[in-house]
Amino acid sequence: MPLVSVSKLTKKFRTHIAVDDLSFSVNEGDVYGFLGQNGAGKSTTIRMLLSLITPTDGHIEFFGMDLKKDRKKILQQVGAIIEKPDLYKYLSGYENLSLFARMSGFKANKKDLFRQLEMVGLAGREEDKVKTYSQGMKQRLGIAVALIHDPRLIILDEPTNGLDPQGIADMRNLILHLSRHLHKTVIVSSHLLHEIEQISTRMLIIDQGKKMAEGSAVTLMDPAKTIVEVNVDHPEEALRLLESSEWSGYLQKKSGGVLIFQLPQHLVPELNRELIRLGINVYSLQARNSLEAYFLSLTRSKQNVAAFTD
Amino acid sequence: MWQLLQIELLKIFRKPRTYISFGAIAVMVIIIQIALKFDGQSYIEFLVGNLKDSLEIPYSNILNGYFVCFIILNLLLIHIPLLIALVAGDSIAGEANMGTLRLIACKPVSRTGLMLAKFMATVIYTALLLIWLAFISLLLSVIVFGTNDILIARNDALEIIRSNDVMWRYLAAFAFATLALTTVAALAFFLSVFADNSIGPIVSTISIVIVFTILSEMQIPLYDRTVKPFLFTSHMLAWKGFFYTKIDTAGSSIPGTIENLRAIAKSCGILILYIGGFVSAAILVFNKKDILS
Numbered sequence: 213m214p215l216v217s218v219s220k221l222t223k224k225f226r227t228h229i230a231v232d233d234l235s236f237s238v239n240e241g242d243v244y245g246f247l248g249q250n251g252a253g254k255s256t257t258i259r260m261l262l263s264l265i266t267p268t269d270g271h272i273e274f275f276g277m278d279l280k281k282d283r284k285k286i287l288q289q290v291g292a293i294i295e296k297p298d299l300y301k302y303l304s305g306y307e308n309l310s311l312f313a314r315m316s317g318f319k320a321n322k323k324d325l326f327r328q329l330e331m332v333g334l335a336g337r338e339e340d341k342v343k344t345y346s347q348g349m350k351q352r353l354g355i356a357v358a359l360i361h362d363p364r365l366i367i368l369d370e371p372t373n374g375l376d377p378q379g380i381a382d383m384r385n386l387i388l389h390l391s392r393h394l395h396k397t398v399i400v401s402s403h404l405l406h407e408i409e410q411i412s413t414r415m416l417i418i419d420q421g422k423k424m425a426e427g428s429a430v431t432l433m434d435p436a437k438t439i440v441e442v443n444v445d446h447p448e449e450a451l452r453l454l455e456s457s458e459w460s461g462y463l464q465k466k467s468g469g470v471l472i473f474q475l476p477q478h479l480v481p482e483l484n485r486e487l488i489r490l491g492i493n494v495y496s497l498q499a500r501n502s503l504e505a506y507f508l509s510l511t512r513s514k515q516n517v518a519a520f521t522d
Numbered sequence: 523m524w525q526l527l528q529i530e531l532l533k534i535f536r537k538p539r540t541y542i543s544f545g546a547i548a549v550m551v552i553i554i555q556i557a558l559k560f561d562g563q564s565y566i567e568f569l570v571g572n573l574k575d576s577l578e579i580p581y582s583n584i585l586n587g588y589f590v591c592f593i594i595l596n597l598l599l600i601h602i603p604l605l606i607a608l609v610a611g612d613s614i615a616g617e618a619n620m621g622t623l624r625l626i627a628c629k630p631v632s633r634t635g636l637m638l639a640k641f642m643a644t645v646i647y648t649a650l651l652l653i654w655l656a657f658i659s660l661l662l663s664v665i666v667f668g669t670n671d672i673l674i675a676r677n678d679a680l681e682i683i684r685s686n687d688v689m690w691r692y693l694a695a696f697a698f699a700t701l702a703l704t705t706v707a708a709l710a711f712f713l714s715v716f717a718d719n720s721i722g723p724i725v726s727t728i729s730i731v732i733v734f735t736i737l738s739e740m741q742i743p744l745y746d747r748t749v750k751p752f753l754f755t756s757h758m759l760a761w762k763g764f765f766y767t768k769i770d771t772a773g774s775s776i777p778g779t780i781e782n783l784r785a786i787a788k789s790c791g792i793l794i795l796y797i798g799g800f801v802s803a804a805i806l807v808f809n810k811k812d813i814l815s
Binding site for chain 2: 357
């Protein structure tokens with residue numbers, strides 16, 4: 213039985229359909245990536261999972277229980293960070309953690325709470341007011357809040373928003389730690405394709421509120437759509453030479469000195485040979501059979517791909 | 523529920539903004555006390571009007587702590603709703619603005635329980651504000667000005683209440699004022715549900731109180747019958763009724779009596795209805811609200 217089961221979930225805001233007939237399931241132990249552009253419906257879906265938004269239609273089950281009927285029981289086993297962790301700035305880190313622990317029905321003593329704060333790297337700053345914390349420290353306190361009641365399922369909505377590269381890497385490591393060592397199930401949403409690709413065991417791609425694909429990163433990568441970036445000496449000349457050949461159909465665009473092709477993986481060596489045969493000097497050739505390539509083929513706007521690979 | 527209430531009280535009383543109201547009341551009361559201490563006679567002359575020509579007014583006796591407290595309540599109870607709105611209007615909208623609303627709403631507590639805890643915390647804040655007002659306006663005035671009989675000016679008549687008949691009236695008046703101000707708190711609380719920024723509900727509450735107060739004070743016969751009896755502001759000043767006594771045949775006030783207890787009870791009932799209505803509506807709206815902040 214899946215840990216989370218969502219069927220035919222729909223949310224309409226007046227005339228706008230934010231989430232459209234979305235169904236998916238999350239198994240115990242999954243790091244379930246939730247991938248989509250900004251405005252694709254990720255946050256709305258996550259907020260419906262956390263009962264912050266009432267679905268227009270559809271059904272959500274956690275741990276075999278109906279979210280509508282057993283909301284309280286379910287949320288006792290769920291920890292969440294929704295976008296940036298906004299906390300009570302006029303309270304200390306310890307007071308914030310204590311407050312949310314009590315709200316989660318967890319009776320923790322001061323020692324437990326200090327240990328939790330130490331675990332997320334806030335030792336020595338427990339009694340300082342949150343307004344004096346950096347963004348990264350607030351994020352770590354948010355994680356402590358999400359984990360204090362030892363939930364089975366952790367839901368993270370855009371957890372890397374506003375973090376610096378080190379913070380992003382720390383978050384990635386934390387998610388992997390939660391999954392591999394603490395055996396938690398994690399649902400993580402992001403518009404950063406690369407992040408999801410690195411950490412998720414299974415993923416859901418949504419676009420305009422609709423499910424585009426669901427599965428593991430490996431199964432979602434399509435070998436027929438390998439992206440090949442070729443760095444050549446005279447790209448204009450190369451373009452002219454390739455124009456009348458069968459390879460022009462695979463050519464996506466020229467970016468500076470790089471020609472970008474999308475073609476089946478088995479044709480990559482042949483492309484290389486053809487370029488040399490035409491007298492084009494190839495400085496480098498890089499084939500990427502990645503999720504990005506797959507994502508390109510699914511989402512509505514290829515120009516927007518940059519937004520996913522920032 | 524007790525746990526949630528404790529949390530809400532912690533949030534209110536750790537917020538610096540909360541103490542603005544306590545500070546503001548202290549400043550206003552002390553300013554009035556200083557003015558009356560140094561020039562109380564002028565104020566009493568203004569109060570008794572033409573009667574000062576026909577009667578010998580014992581100014582030093584009249585200007586006592588009970589009387590000063592009565593004047594302070596008359597002057598301040600109209601303005602304190604503004605201070606109540608500061609906290610009550612912030613209760614939901616402030617959390618939405620800070621981004622903490624989504625965090626608390628996805629905790630395993632019912633939204634109704636959360637709202638009730640928030641409202642109860644607001645009521646406790648209101649009561650504490652009134653206790654503070656009572657402390658500095660009554661106790662401090664009694665210490666500074668002493669005690670004596672209290673002179674109440676009503677229309678063109680003067681009424682004297684004996685000093686030993688005053689304290690219970692003040693207790694009743696402060697209790698009633700708490701109920702009246704809780705009505706304002708309930709209004710601000712209700713408006714707070716609709717906003718993602720506390721400025722909106724605070725300003726809206728103040729605007730509604732001002733408009734309703736103007737309507738309550740208007741002397742237009744049509745409104746007297748059709749509108750005024752239903753406005754909560756018309757009933758908020760009913761605390762004064764505790765100082766209006768029954769008069770005996772000799773024209774003296776009868777100790778331990780209230781002239782129109784029925785009118786006070788009616789005002790209480792109407793204010794309770796308003797509070798119930800505002801809070802129920804707030805809970806109903808919040809339970810259906812999509813939290814997008």
